[in-house]
Amino acid sequence: MGLSEKVALITGSARGIGKAIALELANHGANIVINDILVENEINKTLEEIKQSTNKAIGIRADITKLDEVESMVKEIINKFGKIDVLINNAGITRDSLLIRMKEGDWDTVINVNLKGTFNCSKTVAKYMMREKKGGKIVNISSVIGLIGNIGQANYAASKAGIIGLTKSMAKELALRNINVNAIAPGFIETDMTKKLPEKVRQELQQQIPLKRLGIVEDVAKAVYFLVSDASNYITGQVINVDGGMVM
Numbered sequence: 001m002g003l004s005e006k007v008a009l010i011t012g013s014a015r016g017i018g019k020a021i022a023l024e025l026a027n028h029g030a031n032i033v034i035n036d037i038l039v040e041n042e043i044n045k046t047l048e049e050i051k052q053s054t055n056k057a058i059g060i061r062a063d064i065t066k067l068d069e070v071e072s073m074v075k076e077i078i079n080k081f082g083k084i085d086v087l088i089n090n091a092g093i094t095r096d097s098l099l100i101r102m103k104e105g106d107w108d109t110v111i112n113v114n115l116k117g118t119f120n121c122s123k124t125v126a127k128y129m130m131r132e133k134k135g136g137k138i139v140n141i142s143s144v145i146g147l148i149g150n151i152g153q154a155n156y157a158a159s160k161a162g163i164i165g166l167t168k169s170m171a172k173e174l175a176l177r178n179i180n181v182n183a184i185a186p187g188f189i190e191t192d193m194t195k196k197l198p199e200k201v202r203q204e205l206q207q208q209i210p211l212k213r214l215g216i217v218e219d220v221a222k223a224v225y226f227l228v229s230d231a232s233n234y235i236t237g238q239v240i241n242v243d244g245g246m247v248m
Contacts, residue, residue, distance in 0.1 A: 012091025135178030171237030187243025
């Protein structure tokens with residue numbers, strides 16, 4: 001199940017779940033491309049950690065909501081590594097508010113980053129994978145909120161539900177080109193965002209989860225590794241919940 005010499009692009013990977021995915025794939029031999037819109041020193045910090053596992057890693061600052069920047073990023077990757085085998089569409093944001101109070105700009109921003117960004121990267125990388133005729137693996141990071149909705153997160157839920165629909169459509173379109181497309185729907189994961197929750201809220205969340213704990217970023221990263229390894233070659237168009245059993 002090694003990924004030796006595979007080239008993996010992970011969006012939104014300077015920190016959080018994306019960073020954990022990058023480290024996991026690097027530990028299994030993949031060459032890593034860190035993409036984020038954060039300042040370059042944040043990207044470089046993550047690169048230094050990854051290079052402890054592999055020297056073949058680069059960072060590219062690019063805005064995935066802009067197709068021209070995505071196309072330039074993919075060209076840079078091809079120039080550096082000669083190929084792209086794996087795409088992880090991880091970049092995502094929240095702008096929470098009740099529906100009737102939600103600003104149009106907060107709706108547009110979340111949809112643009114989470115859903116349009118996934119479209120831009122998938123379209124650009126899939127074109128290359130199809131042209132090269134060597135197949136590939138694409139994993140889209142959705143959320144259980146895309147399956148069940150959530151108060152105050154209409155924009156986020158819509159974007160993550162859209163990613164699930166996009167995943168299934170992509171899987172059907174790209175299957176004949178030996179490109180597997182799947183999605184992972186994390187539940188409540190220990191990240192900077194969940195660490196800000198009041199302790200009472202955390203306790204209430206944990207009571208909703210059969211495993212009685214929040215997940216850790218490595219739980220998501222290991223599921224991604226499975227989906228991009230050869231062990232998943234006959235799996236496509238699926239959504240795997242990594243949520244401790246919260247949504248069954």
